[in-house]
Amino acid sequence: MKKKTATAARSRPVDIVQVLRDGISSHAIPPGSKLQEAKLAKDFAVSRTRIREALTELELRGLIKRVPNRGAEVARLDLTQVFEIYDAREALEGMCVRLATQKAPRETWQEWVEQLREGGPLEKLIDKGDVESYFLHYERLRRRIIEAAENPVLAGMLDSILEKTRVIMRRVQILPGRAATGLKEHRAFVTAMRAGDAERAEQLRRENIRSAIRTLKRFQSFIL
Amino acid sequence: MKKKTATAARSRPVDIVQVLRDGISSHAIPPGSKLQEAKLAKDFAVSRTRIREALTELELRGLIKRVPNRGAEVARLDLTQVFEIYDAREALEGMCVRLATQKAPRETWQEWVEQLREGGPLEKLIDKGDVESYFLHYERLRRRIIEAAENPVLAGMLDSILEKTRVIMRRVQILPGRAATGLKEHRAFVTAMRAGDAERAEQLRRENIRSAIRTLKRFQSFIL
DNA sequence: GGCGCAAATAGTGTCAACATTTCCGTGTAC
DNA sequence: GTACACGGAAATGTTGACACTATTTGCGCC
Structure with missing residues (x-):
């Protein structure tokens, strides 16, 4: 500066x-x-x-x-804070997925099921190594879910913690195998949303974030 | 003013x-x-x-x-916001219970198991109709759990939403049968914490808050 | 007597100047 | 040569005054 x-x-x-x-x-x-x-x-x-x-x-x-x-x-945030934020994120994003599944019509998620399907366009992006583009699509899905959850309180909280970890989230995507794993997990919870199974969708979404945390823990020395 | x-x-x-x-x-x-x-x-x-x-x-x-x-x-908060806040609270308090169970030694919760046990001192408080005192004990348990979760981010978020609904929470306690039901539910999740079952403790805590939401929905006209 | 327009009024938004504290460089003494 | 102290510069903290906006009041007209 x-x-x-x-x-x-x-x-x-x-x-x-x-x-x-x-x-x-x-x-x-x-x-x-x-x-x-x-x-x-x-x-x-x-x-x-x-x-x-x-x-x-x-x-x-x-x-x-x-x-x-x-x-x-x-402010510089140390790894301790990052993990604290991720735990909060797990809880909040999980709840968002649950609410979105309950409130929006199931067909809402059809397009995402197709995008994320095995051999679909998003998988091709990752195979090509274009993690950046995949990340943008993922971000759009996230925002769509938050919107569908229709809960400004949750939205505000997620907003306030993501503005601190945006860079970290992007770096995690680049870690070896993370994007491919993430895609499988995204496919899983979106499929549950398409099926209207809010409980399962939340579980899968939370598992997805925990998985990201584990990857982060493994490679933490490369991130910060 | x-x-x-x-x-x-x-x-x-x-x-x-x-x-x-x-x-x-x-x-x-x-x-x-x-x-x-x-x-x-x-x-x-x-x-x-x-x-x-x-x-x-x-x-x-x-x-x-x-x-x-x-x-x-x-700001005056309408019922819509109150329910939004309760959904966020469910996610956050659930996560707190999970983390507290994982991080604190199991014996930590022994005293609360005893306080909350059938025929125990807290049940007697409610039987006497002293809901106010019960509420204070409950608040102390809440703070203890948040402390044990060792996550300032979660703590800050809970703090910021509770300062908006403190009055409402107290009013809910007074609703017919709510305190007694609440006590049973508190007993349930504290018992799970004592047993070290974080997953189940979180589930029970969330069910506890959902139960409070249902009571609130039923009597909403009396609250606001 | 009621309605509309204009001036007065109250309260917020913004700014520039002043006071205070911290930091850094210089000088002197040991 | 090192350590301490003093002083000046720079950045933050605080204040009071000024500008702008919205509301209300009062007057004239319909």
């Missing part, structure tokens, strides 16, 4: 937080960076007051760490 | 939020109350800047609602 981020010239009041959030969660502003109020104020062309409000919000979201009279810096 | 709350004369900077949080979550400051920055600034004997910071925190926690140029008021 040395120079002004190229696109930061927006003077709109609302989304200073949004820009910083995105920057931090994508590691465009890497962990440990110091955030100086005066510099940010100049970059965003606003007063320090607004910057300070934005910083308090980021602090509350746990994205930055502030020490009195010494400034703010982007 | 007309006059200054009697004890509000503290000038300490940190816990303005704490005071307001407690006031709102206990309904001492009832839903719909308008929070005027200038008035609060005078009551707490601090500058408006501090008040505004406190308000942004409360807004992020979902305790107040702010509309631009029109001020802030204590």
Whole structure:
């Protein structure tokens, strides 16, 4: 974080937080960076007051760490916190799958069953080694499920923990065999959703996340 | 919220939020109350800047609602939100019970098995109609479990949703037969914890919360 | 007497200036 | 040569004033 981020010239009041959030969660502003109020104020062309409000919000979201009279810096999360977050994620995503299965008509998931089927388009993506594209599709499925769960409280919580681990999630996908394993597991819980079996779908989704945790534990030295 | 709350004369900077949080979550400051920055600034004997910071925190926690140029008021939550929160709670508390069972030595829960046993002291409390005291014990058990789960992320999330529904939870306890049913269910999941069966303990805890939801649904007209 | 428009009023949003604390470099003494 | 102390610079914390928006009040007109 040395120079002004190229696109930061927006003077709109609302989304200073949004820009910083995105920057931090994508590691465009890497962990440990110091955030100086005066510099940010100049970059965003606003007063320090607004910057300070934005910083308090980021602090509350746990994205930055502030020490009195010494400034703010982007929080680095250690592996302990990552595992804590994953446990929370397991519970929340599991519940989302359950609710989505109960609330949305079964046909909703038909297209995903087809995408994820053995020999289907998504499997071909992984075979080609295009993990990045697969990850984007997976993200879309996740958002669709959260939407179908129709629970803003859950959605907000997931949002607030994912903005901290987005980079880690992407790195996990690249670990040896992870994407292929993940696809099989995704296929499993989506099939259960298509069948309307909410209980089983939740179980499978949770097992899916636990599986990701195990992979992460095995390769943790490569991630952080 | 007309006059200054009697004890509000503290000038300490940190816990303005704490005071307001407690006031709102206990309904001492009832839903719909308008929070005027200038008035609060005078009551707490601090500058408006501090008040505004406190308000942004409360807004992020979902305790107040702010509309631009029109001020802030204590959020009223409708039944829809309450049920959303309970679904999230089911997922999170279930996970807490699972983790607590896995992480803490089994003997930890022995005292609770005894307290909750058939004909035990807690059952006697309910038979006497002292639901209030039972609720306090239950709260202590909850906190003990969260502590044993050793997961600050989960703890923070539960904290942030309970401060919104504390009043509702207490009202549910008073509904006909709810306390007695709750006790049986608590006994069940604590017994599983004592036995070290994390999977079953989680299931039972979740069933316990779903049971509370059903009671709430049945009597919702009396609650809100 | 009621309705509409305009001015006054109250309250929030924003800013620039001032006060305080921390950090870093320099100098001196041992 | 090292350690301690002092001072200056830079960044954060705090305050009061100003600008803008929405609401209400009062006046005139229908």
